[in-house]
Amino acid sequence: MTSSEWLALGIDVGGVFDDDLGRAVLPGKDERLCPAFLGVCMGWSWALHMAQEIVSHQVSQTENFDKSDQIRDKQVAPLLQHGRPVLGIYVDNVAIIGGVPEDADKRMRAVCERFGQLGIPFAVTHGRSQAHLDTIGLRFDFARRELMHKSRRCWRLRLATLALLRRRKVRGSVSQVWGGHVIHHFSLLRPGMSCLHSFYRFIEFAGDNQKVLWPSVRQEMRLVIGLLFLGEAHLGAPIHENVYLGDSSAYGFSLMVTKSSQQEVRQATLHRERWRFIISPPPGLDGHHLGDFRPRGSCLDAGVGTRTKYGQQLLQQAERRPKPVQSWRPSRAPRPLVDVPNSIPTIGPEWDKQDRYTLLVAAPWQHTAEHINIKEMRVLLMGVRRCCRDRSALGHKVLLLKDNLVSVLVNSSRLSDMPLNLRAPLSMALLCNMGKRRTEQTSTSLGMPAAGRSATLSPSSSVNIPMPKRRPYGSSCRVDQVKTNKRGRVLCAKDSAGVLLPRAKQLQCRKVTSNTLARYHSALVEFEKWAKKNRSGMKTHKTLDSSMVEFMRQQYEAGRQSWEGSYLVFGYQLLRHTGLDSACLPESKKALKGWKTGAPGRMRLPYPEEVILDVADFAVDNNNGEAALAISLQLDGYLRPSEAINLTAGQVMPPARKAGRAYSKSWGIVLAPSEEEKPTKTGHFDDCVLIGDIQHEWLGPMLELIVQGKRPEERLFPSLTLASYERLFRDAMQKRFNNCIHATPHSVRHSGPSNDRFHKRRSLQQIQKRGRWASPKSVARYEKEALLLGIWRSIPDSKHAGISARARDLPLKLLRLLQKVPQ
Secondary structure (H helix, E strand, O other): OEHHHHHHOOOOOOOEEEOOOOEEEOOOOOOEOOOOOOOOOOOHHHHHHHHHHHHHHHHHOOOOOOOOOEEOOOOOOOOOEOOEOEEEEEOOEEEEEEOOHHHHHHHHHHHHHHHHHOOOOOOOOOOOOOOEEEEOOEEEEOOOOEEEEOHHHHHHHHHHHHHHHOOOEEEHHHHHHHHHHHHHHHHHOHHHHHHOOHHHHHHHHHOOOEEEOOHHHHHHHHHHHHHHHHOEEEOOOOEEEEEEEEEEOOOEEEEEEEEOOHHHHHHHOOOOHHHHEEOOOOOOOOHHHHOOOOOOOOOOOOOOOOOOHHHHHHHHHHHHOOOOEEOOOHHHOOOOOEEOHHHOOOOOHHHHOHHHOEEEEEEEOOOOOOOHHHHHHHHHHHHHHHHHHOHHHOOOEEEEEOOOHHHHHOOOOOOOOOOOOOHHHHHHHHHOOOEEEOOOOOOOOOOOOOEEOOOOOOOOOOOOOOOOOOOOOOOOOOHHHHHHOOOOHHHOOOOOOOOOOOHHHHOHHHHOOHHHHHHHHHHHHHHHHHHHHHOOOOOOHHHHHHHHHHHHHHHHHOOOOHHHHHHHHHHHHHHOOOOOHHHOOHHHHHHHHHHHHHOOOOOOOOOOHHHHHHHHHHHHHOOOHHHHHHHHHHHHHOOOHHHHHOOEHHHEEOOOHHHOHHHOOOEEEEEOOHHHOOOOOOOOOOEEEEEOOOOOOOHHHHHHHHHOOOOOOOEOOOOOOHHHHHHHHHHHHHHOOOOOOOOOHHHHHHHHHHHHHHOOOOOHHHHHHHOOOOOHHHHHHHOOOOHHHHHHHHOOHHHHHHHHHHHHHHHHHHHHHHHHOOO
């Protein structure tokens, strides 16, 4: 109908909004007009949203006329306090969680009265307080302070998984629906998502067709069944005091740790980094900010409801919000992903203090060509592994700080294509019952453990979960064979990855340790993957030699260390070659010599004995006599850190004073006694060292004091671990030397030979025997006495006199401490 025809019917059209002009115009008399309904166009999602906002607004009128006590999406969780319960609203359902029954009952009566005044029927499903709350498919168990899925949902998912396993063929779309349920189920136990790996490739391969279910997918389904009933979240888990800070660059990484209070961690975890991303533009934004999202054929301001009170509140919020940055591609309209960078506040300035952090590890990357996001994820996983190795972190929430959003926001359920071994650390976190977060770490959805819809608080019970044990080397063997084989050092490894050696090689491999065998095997696996990818020949010994030379050339150009090539060449010689060693890979050995010349390996520097003894003095000042004595023994006997820490009373040989003067002075230590069948790092037994024979005679009385009353199998230093030993050196370097030098426990073994050579106490042959080195070339690596002067030059001159004085006073101070502390 034309405008004049509408006017004849008594309808004055007036101005009509023009899409092209962007304003209202008066239509002509002969211009045809179509009627349209003026209202809010919404689907089911918008209807649910409007219903929830109406209920939320009316509930807020019953107490403090705001929504600060409501649990809302992408908002800071309210803190449950006395007299102030917390509300959870889901469309037309209202759940009230109070600290005591009176608080929840009082607020529930107020809500009922409010809806009664409005003439809206409101039924209370639970009139009295209860110790659990069932809502939206979840159960809040306030007695145990745990959040879990309803048992009916768990059993239905288990039965559905079993039904899929009974089928030979499964449609890809059906598997995708099943996977969605599994991911939602493991949202309470995110490490459980890592059990799905081949599943994603299967649904991509199958599409909407029926395909035979892969064996790997069946195995993953069985893993899901085993983990279903572990899907719980501990709402009352305490916060661990250790906070880890990691960072990575293109060429190196570092990981640090600091102590923190619970208040600091709670304040840093109020917001989630995921909240900074929104799916659609915020209300009230014009088209020039994010593009024109106004649908064609609509009137001005249609769908926003700017004339309502709620619409005015949204417009005011949009004006205060900073302009977002467009981060979507034009082809992805109409629902872009927008990053609002200032919507999440930065963490507090207390985390920026440099003196509060202790460095754990800092090193260059071996694979510098990797993407920076992969490197950032590796640093994050280092923190997770360290948390899992810390017994005090079991059952706790741990905060890990990162400046990389990809590593923080990564979804552990979809990492099948990343070059990272994420399943092992995630399974460790699952066994240790740990929550790993970043400023992605949040406290519970409630600010404190609660009881609720009308329930009382109860103390949480602590659960002791054992640390996961490492898998034995040679995992293809039976477990009973691993336990009974005491001599088979091949059957245990450091990195829990093993290989079953043929019988012809088992005795030959006994000359090296299991850790070295594991590195040999890893180097060979890496080379075989490279050869398969590059289609390099490996059929004959000559082509294999040529391929290995090319592989080492690429490794050298990539900046890798020469010791990696040594593991490859000599690993093949030991594990694969069956002829003479001299005829094995001649060209590769020549290339390895050139690699070592072009990229010599890094060496730990020796330190003056005054510096090492000053670290022992630092331990004495901290009432750690065991560490101080271990440092002194390690320096005098050229001991490795593990050898000094694990010394037992049976390994210490006291002097025989009644046998004569020659036997009455020195003490002896036997390393790797043959009766224990545990060799040294080089595979030897019964290595002997005399303590205090030329220097440091004061160690004898201290050994006598600490050995007294101990059984032969008892450790001399039961409270000393390698981690605490390394931590002591780090603290000493920071507080005594201001990090101008960086001595470690491994530096002490390098320092002993250099000091003895510098002070002309021993010859090179004596140093070689005392250090238990088979070749004089090994002695040359450790004996670098001229470098001691360079270390003194690195230390400020004002500290030299104090270091020497404390080193001279150490014997008396340590003896007094050991006499005072009961052994």
